[in-house]
Amino acid sequence: MSLLSLTGIKKSFGAVSVLHGVDLNVDAGEVVGLIGDNGAGKSTLMKIVTGIYQADEGSITLNDESVLDLTPGARRARGIEMIYQDLALAKQQDVASNIFLGREPVRNILGVKIVDRGRMKQEAQVMIDRLGAKLPSITRPVGSFSGGQQQSVAIARALTFDPKIVIMDEPTAALAVREVQSVLDLIRQLKSQGISVILISHRLNDVLSVTDRIVVLRQGTAAANLKTSDTSMSEIVSAIVGGGDVAEAAAHEARG
């Protein structure tokens, strides 16, 4: 039984039809790579899952219950969490403030609700430790951290919502090479805790190293659904560009 199941998802923006009936299943604790050329509709599909966009047609179920009628907030409460490309971090605030942004715990002092900094710091530290992430200090502004460290703050925040599935859109696009590994480790960490992950990435090597399955979006449909352990770089690339166009495939591979 799948945790998340998309069937026949269609979406157009005005006259532009982006998705023509996409099927996608994710099992509990499974890491699925979602790949495809620029403009293939990966981000659009994921925004349909989180409820930011409405699908024109198709169904979405989480644990066999439809989430189509739920608001983004309600879907999040059910366990669908997305980490956006820009991470949505307040760069001048510290780790704890970011992790608890919008739902800071408070204590009642003389009738005034005072933000419970001690509890925030403590619980933030627990989340960071649970991820095995290394940060210079949780009381420093996150803007002073490296891209990978900021990524771990965003993931730690996602963890506090107790997600069943975490969607990451290009989490490694802006990172230095050595930092990519730590983000991949974070993904493995989520998997080991039974959390499913959908990873959108252009870096096919990363996708190959961390996923269980790879779904290729092309021309508005899921053109390929490959078990990672049984596939190869060249099979993936030809699925992205379509057919057996080997020269084009090689060019794509060269672009990375």
Next chain:
Amino acid sequence: MTPTHASSTPGLWSRLQEKSIEQLHIRLESIVVLLGLITLMAILSPYFFSVSNFMNILLATSTIGVLAIAATFVLSSGGLDLSLGSVLGLSGVVGATFAVNLGMPTPVAVLATIGAGALAGLVNGFVITRGFVPAFIVTLGMLGIARGLALVISDGRVIYGLPEWMVFLGQGRPFGVPMPVIIFIVVAIIMHIVLAYTRYGRHTLSIGDNENAARTAGINVEFHRLTLYTLSGGLAGLAGLLFATRINSGDPTAGITYELTAITAAIIGGTNLFGGRGSILGTMIGALIMGVLQNGLNLLAVQSYYQQMAIGGVLVLAVFIDQYQQRQETKV
């Protein structure tokens, strides 16, 4: 004085700085500047270093200080309120009209003074958040509108003769401390707690830091902004009350260019001009720096024209130093 990079071991200064910012929300440089300025003035003028002169400084700082609190909230949310000085003037005139011309009791006149400011702020906030007009334009417009309205209501004349209890708010001295100073300190402490320790304050900084992050986190950014401009106007109204009761009259020209001094105080105190950072304690240091500077220049008999120039220069210098430090800190 720039902080050391994360890789090297931090020196004593950086460690103290980090503690100061974490615990007190104050940047150490501003304290150094304040102490330096006090020392300089004490050397230059024999009249500077006395209890009565310090009371004068605090009294002069109280009006500007309340405006600077308003500026801190708005700036740290990524906004701007240029109408502070004009709204101060309008509020004072409204309060004097209620008390003198309409013969209303003191509590009503006091509420009308603060309420007039809050209403002007609400209008600012409404046009900014619902009309999508930039805060710079809206509050610049309000700068003109509020000043004009103050002149219309008062017919361009100063309204004299406030009732006794209102005058007490501006001129009373329980235990030898001027009432405006007491009110200012109480308000500053409350607003410091609000900005640094409540969800409202934390959300204010987050909105100024990354509006989208705040929105994603479920914060109602537009409504929050509306309340911030209303708060800013209400504080300008309070400053108008302190000013009017101190001079025992509603003066339609009160507070001209005060927004310049208030914004300068907030920025010297460590408020980020572009939002995301700010503290009321820091701003208090900034307001005291402005107060000491003006007082010192008065004692040295420097003409007020030059004082205006000094304040403008300090504003630009403070932003320059802040920007310079930020560039240093983000350098890898």
